[in-house]
Amino acid sequence: MMITDEPLLPNALLEQFGDANPHSGAVVSFSGNVRVDKDNGNTCALILEAYEPLTTNGIADAINTARSRWQLDDIMVCHRIGKMAPSETIVFVAAAAKHRRDAFAATDFLMDYLKTDAFFWKKEVYENGEKWIEPRAQDYSDAKRWDKKS
Amino acid sequence: MATVEFLGKLSDSCGPVQDLTLPQTVATVAALRDWLNTQFEGAPLASVTVRAIVNGKVAADTQTIKNEDTIAFFPPVGGG
Numbered sequence: 015m016m017i018t019d020e021p022l023l024p025n026a027l028l029e030q031f032g033d034a035n036p037h038s039g040a041v042v043s044f045s046g047n048v049r050v051d052k053d054n055g056n057t058c059a060l061i062l063e064a065y066e067p068l069t070t071n072g073i074a075d076a077i078n079t080a081r082s083r084w085q086l087d088d089i090m091v092c093h094r095i096g097k098m099a100p101s102e103t104i105v106f107v108a109a110a111a112k113h114r115r116d117a118f119a120a121t122d123f124l125m126d127y128l129k130t131d132a133f134f135w136k137k138e139v140y141e142n143g144e145k146w147i148e149p150r151a152q153d154y155s156d157a158k159r160w161d162k163k164s
Numbered sequence: 165m166a167t168v169e170f171l172g173k174l175s176d177s178c179g180p181v182q183d184l185t186l187p188q189t190v191a192t193v194a195a196l197r198d199w200l201n202t203q204f205e206g207a208p209l210a211s212v213t214v215r216a217i218v219n220g221k222v223a224a225d226t227q228t229i230k231n232e233d234t235i236a237f238f239p240p241v242g243g244g
Contacts, residue, residue, distance in 0.1 A: 065171055065236065067220060130242045135172030146173035147243040 015073055017064060019096035022103040031090045031108045038087045038110035042117035044125055046105040048098055059139040060104065062095045069133040076127040080109070083123070084116035091124060093134070123160050130157040166229065168200070169236035174214065178204045178237075186231050193218065194225040196235060213240050 024045040032041055048060045077089050087110040094104050107124050111117040128134070129149060136147040166186050170179030178200070190199045193216045197209045208214065216223045217236040229235055 063172065065217070065238070068217065068222070128242070133238075133241050135239070135241065136243055137173075146176075146239070148240045149243040153243065 015070070015077065015090075016092045017070060017073075017095055018092070019094065021098075022092050022094055022106050024103050024106045027090065027092060027106050028108060031088070031110065035088045035110035038117075039112050040114035040117040041108065041110045042114065042121045043106065043108035044121050045103050046125070048100045048102050048104060050100050056141050057100055057138055058141060059097050059099055061097050061137040061139065062093075062104065063135045063137075064093075064095045065133045072132055073128070076124055076132070080120040080123055084109075084111065084120045085113070086111050086116055086120055089120065089124070091128075093128065093132075095134075126153075126157040126160060129153045166231050167234040168196070169234065171236055171238040172241075173239050174208065174237055178207050178209075186229070191228055191230075192225065193223055193227050193229060193235070196229060197225070197237075200237075208239075209237055211239075214238065 028043050050057050090108040092106040107121050109117040109120040130153050165183050168182045201207050
């Protein structure tokens with residue numbers, strides 16, 4: 015796991031992750047990038063704040079939860095903080111497993127955690143102002159899919 | 165003196181950090197919220213969606229606090 019204010023290079027991260035897990039039958043990865051939101055005037059930047067040690071500890075707990083729920087060989091979570099420009103990568107998550115469904119599910123679960131429960135606060139900066147971002151109802155309902163039914 | 169941090173959008177109206185001497189009557193997170201609302205005009209600390217962290221751990225409103233503590237208030241996390 016890595017939280018950094020340096021640019022994330024998803025292709026290099028995926029290559030590194032694949033090289034570290036040559037015997038996994040399935041490798042799934044997700045990259046989330048800064049998008050241009052034309053509804054609010056063009057997005058000029060995204061600013062992301064964390065609060066340590068809660069941010070790191072929370073992600074570590076989510077990784078442990080994923081490991082306990084699915085059969086995984088490895089997990090990688092890399093998250094940017096600070097100021098980033100449109101098209102830059104905000105987050106990179108990868109999971110390696112013997113079979114694909116475990117890798118897909120763990121990646122999806124970790125992204126839902128990062129979107130709704132991780133200790134991050136995000137501000138979008140536009141040509142004509144700025145706005146703090148909070149999860150949408152859809153983000154919360156996506157995250158609830160993982161609630162244990164037992 | 166307590167260190168009070170305001171995270172995310174709360175930093176726009178209150179923060180990001182204030183070193184404050186808490187009155188003796190301010191002994192819980194809930195009392196701190198009420199007191200801060202009198203100190204910072206328009207502080208959105210009363211919202212139930214704003215939660216607190218005391219010395220690095222998420223804390224309930226009933227948690228006791230003292231002057232050497234670090235208390236952070238934070239709005240909903242995530243999104244984007």
